[in-house]
Amino acid sequence: MVKLIVIADDFTGALDTAVQFASEGANTKVVVDSNYQLSQINEDVEVLVINAESRHLSSEEAYLVVYRIVEQAVILGIPNIFKKTDSALRGNIGSELTAVVDASKKTVLHFIPAFPQMRRTTKNGVHFIDGVPVHESVFGKDPFEPVKNSVVSDIIREQSKINLINVFETEDVADVKNPTIKIYDAGTEGRLTEIVEGLYVENQPLLIAGCAGLAAVLSKKLSFSKGRDKNPIICRSLLVVCGSVNPITLTQLEHAEKNGFKRVHLTTEQRMMDSYLETDGSTKAVKGWMDIFSHNDKCILDSQDPTDGLADQDFIDENKLTINDVRMKISTNMGRIIKRLLQEGLESAIMITGGDTLMGFINQTDIKEITPIEDVVSGTVLFTIEFEGRTIQILSKSGGFGDEKLLITLAERMFANRKEIAHAR
Incomplete structure (x- = not known):
């Protein structure tokens, strides 16, 4: 049965994340159609990754696409939901994260945007690429979708009024009652591991968002059948x-x-x-x-x-x-x-x-x-x-x-x- 659903806003993001779970032996399937009916998936699939292809949609359209996918996942009883986000914070970050919270009917979504393995970190709520605020990096100069802000909470607020809480590395945050997105600082892979270990409780549903680096850590916490044999790569050109x-x-x-x-x-x-x-x-x-x-x-x-x-x-x-x-x-x-x-x-x-x-x-x-x-x-x-x-x-x-x-x-x-x-x- 599906233990985890991952929703990505583009195809490469779907693959980056899917392979983290496949590498741990999970029976992983990537679906390229955002209108795919989740009930069709084979029973032996453990991780289902959906390419929502919502990166270039309007904020409103992206919200609806993600909402519909999460709504199906909840109906089917899929316990863990992972919203894959772009490691440079491109796309409809605010509307898509809010859609996950709204459709899941959960109180808290834990958002860890950092990808330290690729030198993308978050400190004091500011996102960095190679030590440079993201809006000053090459992603701020992207001709199609430039990132114009480096403060994660401000990026979310461009598309959402949901309650936001910054979780800095030295802080603990009390439980909340209203729908909330918690934004976590992380500068190392060790910090990602620490966050996941603090959030993941076996047999307890988890609502989480972040990059492929976060998926790599989470994949080691979930238990899989280890049913896929790893064959050597054969390539001549x-x-x-x-x-x-x-x-x-x-x-x-x-x-x-x-x-x-x-x-x-x-x-x-x-x-x-x-x-x-x-x-x-x-x-x-x-x-x-x-x-x-x-x-x-x-x-x-x-x-x-x-x-x-x-x-x-x-x-x-x-x-x-x-x-x-x-x-x-x-x-x-x-x-x-x-x-x-x-x-x-x-x-x-x-x-x-x-x-x-x-x-x-x-x-x-x-x-x-x-x-x-x-x-x-x-x-x-x-x-x-x-x-x-x-x-x-x-x-x-x-x-x-x-x-x-x-x-x-x-x-x-x-x-x-x-x-x-x-x-x-």
Whole structure:
């Protein structure tokens, strides 16, 4: 039976969290449809992760999506509810946390926004990225969803009037009677563990919110069947498909290209023309990509404009596109291209950066459920999908995760068993 439901606001967040429980042996399933009826889930699933895909919805729409999911969970008697939030506090934080409290009919939601394992901490109620207040970090400069505040309670109050209490590291907070969100400081993984140990009581329902780092700690407290065997990763080549504009990801791409990755830049039409794959020129382009990918074991297919946007501007002006239009067109077209490459016989494991791009691919298929495998590198999740009779390895990474060497490290981990495989053959 389902012991825990996790509700994430985007796909990469769902995967980041799901893999923490899968790694502890829990039978974990990720559902990509926010309208999925929870009663359909198999009885042997212990952790159910729902991608609410609410990051870019309005505050009101996000509230309703999360409310409906939690309401179903309560009816089914799922005891523990985890609202996964973005580690940089992007999205509809206030409305979604409030929806969890309202739908659950519980008094207190415990919110621990920190992810110390990724250098994202909360001190005196202020959220930091690498020691910098989040609104002053790269996330404050995000072209699609900049974070404009670093005080967690102020971010919540932008969308909610619910009672808030800050729990600083040296304080204990008395019980409350009115619906309340308790916001916890945390600067280390040890502090996360301390908080969870103080909150989790076996056979007592828990209402909690936070990031994948919190999930990693909580996964060690819940007891699971340990029914999933862990098989070694078998991978002969890796294709990184980049749909993220995060500066951290761009640095990773530059470093990878300088260290042996073959990088292919898409043109403006390939990135943003809705019918590009139906044009005469697309057949030649796809053949060229397949030739490159078949002769290089580490490749990048990049949606970034190498001219810093100058090549795209005429297309944007001519078609009167908004920033959101551009985001959606790129993610959708990248998804179509990935599907086409697989249909052409691409045999690589595919790493997809950015939740929008990942969802753009999933939306091109009939996939409803996926199986998380493991966290190959912190923040980079391996999962499998069934696509037209084949099992495909997909890796996902949120745009802002990892150091500049991440793609190099990832390739080394994915290829670790290659020599043994070749020798066995």
